[in-house]
C-alpha cells in the first residue's frame with residue numbers, strides 16, 4: 001500500500017513509520033490518522049515485524065493535531081463525528097512501539113509519542129500540551145497518559161500554562177526513556193527496536209500488555225495478571241529455547257522470535 005502522509009520502511013524485523021507532512025510540521029490530520037492506522041494494522045498482521053519505530057523530521061515529530069482542520073468544527077461535528085476517537089486504535093497497537101522524537105512534539109504530537117511504549121528523544125526535542133492557548137484542552141490522552149507517566153504537578157504545569165519542556169527536563173521527569181544527540185536518534189531507536197524484535201514475539205507482547213495493565217488495575221490484580229502471563233510462557237517453544245540456550249551457553253534462536 002502507498003501512503004501520502006507517512007512513509008513506511010521495513011528494516012528486517014523492524015518497521016519505521018515516518019510522519020511526513022513537512023509543510024505543516026507533521027500536523028496530525030484525518031488523512032494521516034487513517035494512513036497511520038492502516039500501516040499499524042498492516043504491521044500488526046505481519047509476523048515478520050517484531051517492533052515499530054514512529055518518528056518525524058528533524059524539526060518536528062508532530063506539532064499537534066491539525067489546527068486548520070479543527071478550526072471550522074462545531075460541537076456537533078466534533079461530538080457526532082467522534083473527532084480524534086480513531087487514535088484509540090493507534091494506542092491499541094499490540095506490538096512494541098518506540099517514539100523517536102526530534103524537534104516539536106506538541107499537543108497531539110506529544111500525545112502520539114505517549115501512545116508509544118517508550119520515547120527516545122533527541123537533545124533537540126521539545127514537548128508540550130499547548131491546547132490551552134487555543135481555548136481547548138488535550139483530546140488524545142494528554143491529561144491522562146501524561147498524569148500517569150509524570151505525575152500531577154508537571155502535568156498540571158504543562159497543560160495549564162501550555163509551556164514547552166526540553167529533552168533534559170522530559171528525561172528528568174520520566175516522560176522520556178533516553179536522550180541522545182540528534183544525529184544518533186534514528187539509529188538508536190532502530191537498534192532498540194531490533195533488540196526487542198530479536199526476542200520472543202509472544203513474550204514481548206506480554207510484557208507490553210502486563211506493563212500497561214499496571215495503569216488500569218490494583219497492584220494485587222496486576223501481580224496476579226503478571227504471574228498468570230508468566231506461567232503461560234511455559235507453553236511456548238521460546239521459553240524452552242531461551243532457557244536451554246542459557247544452560248548450553250549459546251545465543252537463543254527464538255522460533256516465534
Ligand code: HXC
Nearest residue numbers: 023024025027063064065066067068084107108130139140
Ligand atoms: C496546522 C500547523 C500546526 C498545527 C504548525 N503548522 N503547527 N498547521 N496545525 N498544529 C503549520 C503552520 O501553520 C505553518 O504553515 C507551518 O506549519 C510552519 O509553522 P510555523 O508556525 O511557521 O513554524 P515556527 O515559527 O517554527 O513555529 C513552530 C511551532 C508553531 C512553535 C510548533 O508552528 C506552533 O505553535 N504550532 C502549533 C502548536 C500547537 O498549538 N499544537 C497543538 C494543536 S491542538 P503555513 O502554511 O502557515 O506557513 C492539538 C489537540 C490535540 O494538538 C487533541 C485533538 C483531539
